Amino acid sequence: MIEARGVEKWYPNGFHALRGVDLSVEQGEVVVIMGPSGSGKSTFLRTFNALEDFQKGSITVDGITLSDDLRHIDAIRREVGMVFQQFNLFPHLTVLDNLTLAPVLVRKLAKAEVQRRALELLERVGIAEQAHKYPGQLSGGQQQRVAIARSLCMEPRIMLFDEPTSALDPEMVQEVLEVMQGLARDGMTMVVVTHEVRFARQVAHRVVLMDDGEVVEMAPPERFFSNPQHPRSRQFLSQIS
Amino acid sequence: MDAVPPLRLRPGAWQRLRRGLFASRVDGLISIVLIGFLLAAALGLAKWALFQAQWAVISANSTLFAVGRYPLEQQWRLWLLTTLLALATGLSWGLLRAFPRSGPPVTLWPRNDRWAVAILVVLAIWRPMALQLALPIQMRWWAITGLLLLARWAAGRWGQAIPQVSRRLVPLIWPLLYLVGMVLISGGLGLVQVAPSEWGGLLLTLLMSSFAILLCFPLGVLLALGRRSELPLLRWGSVLYIEFIRGAPLITLLFLGQNILGFLLPGGMAPDRVWRAAWVLTFFAAAYVAEAVRSGLSAVPAGQLEAARSLGLPLPLALIHVVLPQALRVALPATVGQFITLLQDTTLLSLIGLLDLLGTARTVMANPEFLGKNAEVYLVLAVLFWCCCAALGLGSRALEIRLNPQAQPSR
Ligand SMILES: Nc1ncnc2c1ncn2[C@@H]1O[C@H](COP(=O)(O)OP(=O)(O)OP(=O)(O)O)[C@@H](O)[C@H]1O
Numbered sequence: 001m002i003e004a005r006g007v008e009k010w011y012p013n014g015f016h017a018l019r020g021v022d023l024s025v026e027q028g029e030v031v032v033i034m035g036p037s038g039s040g041k042s043t044f045l046r047t048f049n050a051l052e053d054f055q056k057g058s059i060t061v062d063g064i065t066l067s068d069d070l071r072h073i074d075a076i077r078r079e080v081g082m083v084f085q086q087f088n089l090f091p092h093l094t095v096l097d098n099l100t101l102a103p104v105l106v107r108k109l110a111k112a113e114v115q116r117r118a119l120e121l122l123e124r125v126g127i128a129e130q131a132h133k134y135p136g137q138l139s140g141g142q143q144q145r146v147a148i149a150r151s152l153c154m155e156p157r158i159m160l161f162d163e164p165t166s167a168l169d170p171e172m173v174q175e176v177l178e179v180m181q182g183l184a185r186d187g188m189t190m191v192v193v194t195h196e197v198r199f200a201r202q203v204a205h206r207v208v209l210m211d212d213g214e215v216v217e218m219a220p221p222e223r224f225f226s227n228p229q230h231p232r233s234r235q236f237l238s239q240i241s
Numbered sequence: 242m243d244a245v246p247p248l249r250l251r252p253g254a255w256q257r258l259r260r261g262l263f264a265s266r267v268d269g270l271i272s273i274v275l276i277g278f279l280l281a282a283a284l285g286l287a288k289w290a291l292f293q294a295q296w297a298v299i300s301a302n303s304t305l306f307a308v309g310r311y312p313l314e315q316q317w318r319l320w321l322l323t324t325l326l327a328l329a330t331g332l333s334w335g336l337l338r339a340f341p342r343s344g345p346p347v348t349l350w351p352r353n354d355r356w357a358v359a360i361l362v363v364l365a366i367w368r369p370m371a372l373q374l375a376l377p378i379q380m381r382w383w384a385i386t387g388l389l390l391l392a393r394w395a396a397g398r399w400g401q402a403i404p405q406v407s408r409r410l411v412p413l414i415w416p417l418l419y420l421v422g423m424v425l426i427s428g429g430l431g432l433v434q435v436a437p438s439e440w441g442g443l444l445l446t447l448l449m450s451s452f453a454i455l456l457c458f459p460l461g462v463l464l465a466l467g468r469r470s471e472l473p474l475l476r477w478g479s480v481l482y483i484e485f486i487r488g489a490p491l492i493t494l495l496f497l498g499q500n501i502l503g504f505l506l507p508g509g510m511a512p513d514r515v516w517r518a519a520w521v522l523t524f525f526a527a528a529y530v531a532e533a534v535r536s537g538l539s540a541v542p543a544g545q546l547e548a549a550r551s552l553g554l555p556l557p558l559a560l561i562h563v564v565l566p567q568a569l570r571v572a573l574p575a576t577v578g579q580f581i582t583l584l585q586d587t588t589l590l591s592l593i594g595l596l597d598l599l600g601t602a603r604t605v606m607a608n609p610e611f612l613g614k615n616a617e618v619y620l621v622l623a624v625l626f627w628c629c630c631a632a633l634g635l636g637s638r639a640l641e642i643r644l645n646p647q648a649q650p651s652r
């Protein structure tokens with residue numbers, strides 16, 4: 001589903017954020033990316049749906065090669081959902097309108113049909129009764145679940161998560177992780193940047209450790225957490241546990 | 242540990258007044274002195290207005306102040322337009338006030354407008370008699386009162402009778418009404434032509450400012466977006482334009498426009514002095530609106546655009562549906578402030594020889610028959626401008642509350 005080969009990125013200020021990163025993600029696979037702050041996890045994740053550009057290497061998503069061609073970019077973004085640390089819900093729209101906006105405008109589906117699907121999705125993430133509220137009236141955990149439902153409403157084939165639980169109060173982390181776990185069980189292809197070790201252990205097929213813009217180690221979770229090969233992985237794991 | 246909050250009774254008006262004005266001895270002293278001053282000033286003004294001022298200068302020239310030299314036998318067109326305007330205003334107001342996006346209806350001023358109506362009716366009956374106005378003027382006064390009542394009726398009735406779907410179309414009334422208004426005012430489509438040089442007074446002032454307001458707003462939004470664009474040409478073009486306009490006094494631009502706009506705009510768009518001035522006002526205000534909108538744009542977190550884009554919305558749709566609604570809400574007060582400034586800036590038109598309200602006033606005061614009546618004329622002018630600006634401000638407040646989803650009417 002995702003093929004990244006030797007991706008290098010420099011920010012406009014000259015900072016070398018990605019130094020030749022390779023990653024391939026199979027259909028239905030859940031990949032967790034970990035790594036210290038500033039290691040380039042977000043940058044890497046955001047190149048998958050062209051929120052960040054890159055200068056060297058190649059990325060193919062769902063058979064479409066990322067290039068400067070705008071039609072490719074819009075096509076990829078339709079197939080790739082993204083969930084942000086800060087939720088980024090649209091505060092001026094109700095929860096329901098947050099979900100239906102893109103499918104109606106981009107996929108040109110009938111509004112009534114989209115609304116039906118949106119309500120189903122809200123049901124699935126457990127907040128159907130909040131459909132007519134505004135995002136500002138919901139708790140952080142509820143907002144993040146709405147954000148997940150909003151992405152799903154576009155019926156993406158891949159979901160990207162950038163630290164989806166880092167901005168949440170501890171008691172709300174679990175409700176969001178459960179929704180993500182359910183998604184994984186249903187066979188969604190997911191790339192998740194997170195520091196939730198328990199989630200990585202239970203859900204991930206592979207864990208990737210990034211440091212300094214490079215992939216340091218890539219392994220199934222059992223091996224990654226119990227027997228890390230690279231000294232930098234060991235150091236990182238000792239810091240977060 | 243259970244601190245029960247003390248039972249609070251809603252303080253009566255008198256208590257509130259006392260607490261506000263006479264909280265301490267010094268406060269009380271200041272209050273008394275200020276109230277004294279205010280009373281003296283109000284008394285003086287009332288005495289002057291009722292006994293000394295000679296309002297003949299106004300009543301004799303009221304047509305001139307209202308519409309300039311607009312042909313008498315065509316003025317029914319203006320009355321028709323005013324009636325339509327009253328209906329549209331009432332309708333929009335009713336919708337804004339009675340149908341917030343969510344939650345219970347918000348009450349805005351007038352909280353209880355029965356008093357306003359009563360005062361209007363009393364004024365309509367008593368004032369013309371007390372001032373012994375001529376019958377035509379008296380009739381006009383009644384007509385205006387009638388129109389205000391009509392607007393109020395429309396606000397109350399129509400707002401409820403209109404089905405949800407067509408309510409969204411109500412804002413579209415205004416551009417439409419503008420086109421209808423242009424035809425009614427200038428003629429065409431079977432109506433007798435009335436040249437712009439014959440428009441004047443309040444008519445010209447309102448026409449110029451509404452033209453500029455309607456057009457400078459989209460132009461300003463485009464400029465603000467251009468200023469943040471990633472395309473260097475667009476960005477630098479917008480910056481250059483905005484900074485050039487903001488660096489030049491309006492009056493020089495007005496004079497400049499009279500000389501060069503004929504070449505700049507495609508033929509027929511600025512055929513005469515009036516339209517050239519209108520375009521200059523528009524271009525001038527657009528630069529300031531752009532700055533207001535820009536501040537609104539920078540108040541929208543970058544994550545909003547990213548979220549919209551990552552959902553697959555192309556940039557224009559993301560801007561229209563996600564970024565601009567939030568940005569314009571923030572920019573609204575500053576933008577309306579700009580509109581109000583624009584309205585007041587139309588007085589500069591008198592300096593390039595147009596007979597707007599101020600221009601008309603100056604010709605009237607230059608008439609030997611009405612020499613030395615400046616105070617009366619300027620007072621009426623001030624009141625007229627105040628009314629227009631207050632209406633704009635009121636409308637913007639209503640819109641602000643309407644646009645804010647979790648609206649609490651702020652006071
Ligand atoms: N717009 C930018 N311009 C310049 N440098 C940037 C920019 N955005 C990020 N960086 C730098 O790129 C590096 C990688 O950033 P990135 O956000 O990908 O890190 P991260 O691994 O997601 O960290 P965190 O855990 O804090 O989210 C950081 O050192 C950061 O300072």
Ligand SMILES: [Mg+2]
Nearest residue numbers: 041042043163
């Ligand atoms: Mg990050």
